[in-house]
Structures are given as C-alpha cells and as structure tokens.
Amino acid sequence: MTTTPHTMKAAVLHAIRDVRIEERPIPPVRPGHVRVRIRTVGVCGSDVHYFTHGRIGPFVVESPIILGHESMGVIEDIGEGVKHLQPGDRVTLEPGYPCRTCECCKSGRYNLCPEMTFMATPPVNGAFVEHLEWPADFVFRVPDSVSDDAAALIEPLAVGVWSVQRGGVKPGDAIVVYGAGPIGCTTLQAAKTAGATTLIAVDLEEYRLDLIRELGATHTINARHEDVLARIREITRRNLPESHSGADVVFETAGNLRTCQQSMLAARPGGVVVLVGLPPNPQVELDLVAAASREVDIRGIFRYANCYPAALRLVEEGRVNLDRMVTHRYPLDQAGEALSFADEFKHVSMKVMVDV
Structure with missing residues (x-):
C-alpha cells in the first residue's frame, strides 16, 4: 500500500x-x-x-x-x-x-x-x-x-506494579502467580522488586514455566501434572501447621474459572488474593465461607494508576527484564x-x- x-x-x-x-x-x-x-x-x-x-x-x-x-x-x-x-x-x-x-x-x-x-x-x-x-x-x-x-x-509491567501495590507485598513474602503469561511474568518480577522471596508460578505450559523461571520464579508448578494446592502448601509451610500454610499474596492472572476458585484456597489465613485476570464468564462460584472464615482479603485491580514512572525506573535499573x-x-x-x-x-x- x-x-x-x-x-x-x-x-x-x-x-x-x-x-x-x-x-x-x-x-x-x-x-x-x-x-x-x-x-x-x-x-x-x-x-x-x-x-x-x-x-x-x-x-x-x-x-x-x-x-x-x-x-x-x-x-x-x-x-x-x-x-x-x-x-x-x-x-x-x-x-x-x-x-x-x-x-x-x-x-x-x-x-x-x-x-x-x-x-x-x-x-x-x-x-x-x-x-x-x-x-x-x-x-x-x-x-x-x-x-x-x-x-x-511498560504497559503490562504497569499492570504488574499496580497488582503488587494492591496486594501489599512486603519483604520476605511468599507469593503465587496463577498464569505464567505476560501479565504473570511482569507481576512476579514486580513482586520480587517489592521484596517477595518465595515466588511461585503456576501454569499448564512448560514453555512458559521455563521462561518465568528465568525471570525470577523460585518454584514452578505445572497444573497438568501436579496437585497445585498440595505443592503450594508444601513450599510455604515453614514452621506452621499445614492448615496455616499458603501464600501471603496470590495473584490470579489467568482469567480462568478454576484458578479463580483455587486462588482463594492457595492464600494463607489472613492472606490476600488479587484478581488480575478477567474470566470469560463473570459469574464465578467461589467458596466464600472458606475465604471469610480464614480472613482472606479479595482485591480486584483495574488497569493501573501512576505506575509508568516507577515501571520505567525498574527497567532502567535492570531490576525487571x-x-x-x-x-x-x-x-x-x-x-x-x-x-x-x-x-x-x-x-x-x-x-x-x-x-x-
């Protein structure tokens, strides 16, 4: 043309x-x-x-x-x-x-x-x-x-930065990212820059799990072949009873019905679940009793606000790839x-x- x-x-x-x-x-x-x-x-x-x-x-x-x-x-x-x-x-x-x-x-x-x-x-x-x-x-x-x-x-990184801010990630936290796609990769890297030390990624594709491991994931779980919740509890148990194991912050970035449901159970008592992905059907059945009785905070995100300058600095300083x-x-x-x-x-x- x-x-x-x-x-x-x-x-x-x-x-x-x-x-x-x-x-x-x-x-x-x-x-x-x-x-x-x-x-x-x-x-x-x-x-x-x-x-x-x-x-x-x-x-x-x-x-x-x-x-x-x-x-x-x-x-x-x-x-x-x-x-x-x-x-x-x-x-x-x-x-x-x-x-x-x-x-x-x-x-x-x-x-x-x-x-x-x-x-x-x-x-x-x-x-x-x-x-x-x-x-x-x-x-x-x-x-x-x-x-x-x-x-x-920088745009998908801004989503990750905002997700981490909404999740309140702190130094030493254990986090789980459901979905090792581009948003999962930027969210996991942003969580690492915020001080999270146990960085768990869950996906169905080994190719994406290999790549997110390069970008900083300390543990990867292939949901096709492993019991995801059992592995998360094993990784995060520390010195706690199994009932109190789980991630400090869980990020659902896959936009999948099953991962939305499972993310509520992957967080520890008093933990946080951040809903980043949007499932195709907005009506999702969740175990709210399990979330409420364990005081799990459920937080949504919608795009981002005032994140571009910080995201640019993280890339410029080599802290995000x-x-x-x-x-x-x-x-x-x-x-x-x-x-x-x-x-x-x-x-x-x-x-x-x-x-x-």
Whole structure:
C-alpha cells in the first residue's frame, strides 16, 4: 500500500478475525497533545480477545476499530503548551487518560474514572498505526538504556506494579502467580522488586514455566501434572501447621474459572488474593465461607494508576527484564497474522510484537 504525505497505514479490525490494512488520515496535533511516529506495539490478550470474539464484557466491536495499546515511538510534533517533551524524544504511551476532574481522578485513582478514554477499547482506536496523537501528560520519555520493545511493554509491567501495590507485598513474602503469561511474568518480577522471596508460578505450559523461571520464579508448578494446592502448601509451610500454610499474596492472572476458585484456597489465613485476570464468564462460584472464615482479603485491580514512572525506573535499573518476554514479531502489514499467532500458539510464545 502506498500512502500520500497526509495519510498513514493502519491495521483495522472489521469483524471477528477480519483485519485489513487501510489508509487513514494522519491526525493533527491539538494543544496539550503530541503526535508520535509509532515504532513497535505489543499484542495484548485483550487485542486477541476482540480479534477472536468481538467483545470483552460490555465492550463490543460494533464498527471498525484499530487495536493495540502497548506502544512506543518517537515524537514528531508537539502541540501548543507542551513543555516537557520535544520532537525526536523516544517515548512510551500510557494508553488511557481520564477526565482529570472527578473524585476518582483527584484522589489518585484515575483508573476508575467514569470518563476514561482507553486505546483499543471500543469505540476508541489504538496503536496499530504509523502515527498516533495523544495527550502529552500520558506520554513518557524513555531512557536510552531501555529498548524499544521494553518501552512498549511498560504497559503490562504497569499492570504488574499496580497488582503488587494492591496486594501489599512486603519483604520476605511468599507469593503465587496463577498464569505464567505476560501479565504473570511482569507481576512476579514486580513482586520480587517489592521484596517477595518465595515466588511461585503456576501454569499448564512448560514453555512458559521455563521462561518465568528465568525471570525470577523460585518454584514452578505445572497444573497438568501436579496437585497445585498440595505443592503450594508444601513450599510455604515453614514452621506452621499445614492448615496455616499458603501464600501471603496470590495473584490470579489467568482469567480462568478454576484458578479463580483455587486462588482463594492457595492464600494463607489472613492472606490476600488479587484478581488480575478477567474470566470469560463473570459469574464465578467461589467458596466464600472458606475465604471469610480464614480472613482472606479479595482485591480486584483495574488497569493501573501512576505506575509508568516507577515501571520505567525498574527497567532502567535492570531490576525487571521485559526484553526476554519478546518471542515473536510481525510487520504492521501482518497484524492479523500476529493476532492469530498469539491466539493459537501460547504453548510456544510469550509476547508477540508488531513492528510499525
């Protein structure tokens, strides 16, 4: 496809498994915004879900939409009033911006803003494009030592950082991560930086367990072949009776019915369960008596708030490895193939990138 000086290529989802490369106008730059020449974008599980199902809960693809929200690029133009960025800066884009004036925003929980605008969530277009315009206060300069891939993957790391904050992970804690996918990997690494010393990962795929072990897991459990709860209790028993063994904090990142149920039992009495993944059916049967009688705190997370600066510092200081998570890449012209691969080959891949 040949574009004019005023147009760009975009990968547009028209229907389930129907991605087309189209010519779209290059967006102008509004005051307080910047325009970024996108370099690379990570394929997220939510992108794959829109690609394969056309919806996530109440968010339904009713008209053509551009997917992709884990992005980085180079600033090519700035709008009036932008002081902290300039053309040529390598940047990562936080994909959601709020109203900035509601109670949630003013209290620092802007991720709960009722007027949130979030990339690649219907009807908002995302980053599978050559040029993207975005509010400057949600665009962050990337240190020279941080690669393009890692800069794009600051987004899933922000999820991990927020999950660990919500879970209240402390030095010396034992944590369990259900699901050794990209969010499981970033959450486990974030927990390690917070001081957790026993880091247990649970998954069905040996490939992903091997990789998360490289990233810091001290123990891995293959749920196909092992009794997960028995292994967690064995690992965390310490000097306690078996009834009081379990993890201090359990992160459910798989979005699976069975792991949601099991996570309540994997936490020790007085422990915390953080629900990170979203199961396809929101009605999940849980043993609330077991959770309540053991005073297990159940906490949800929704995206993140004020996590990008911390996430960037963790990567810059070498305390989190995002580059190792990248396993496959496709050009923008093959964005549909990238989504298909990410859907069908989880057993041999971790993070698929689209190079723009």
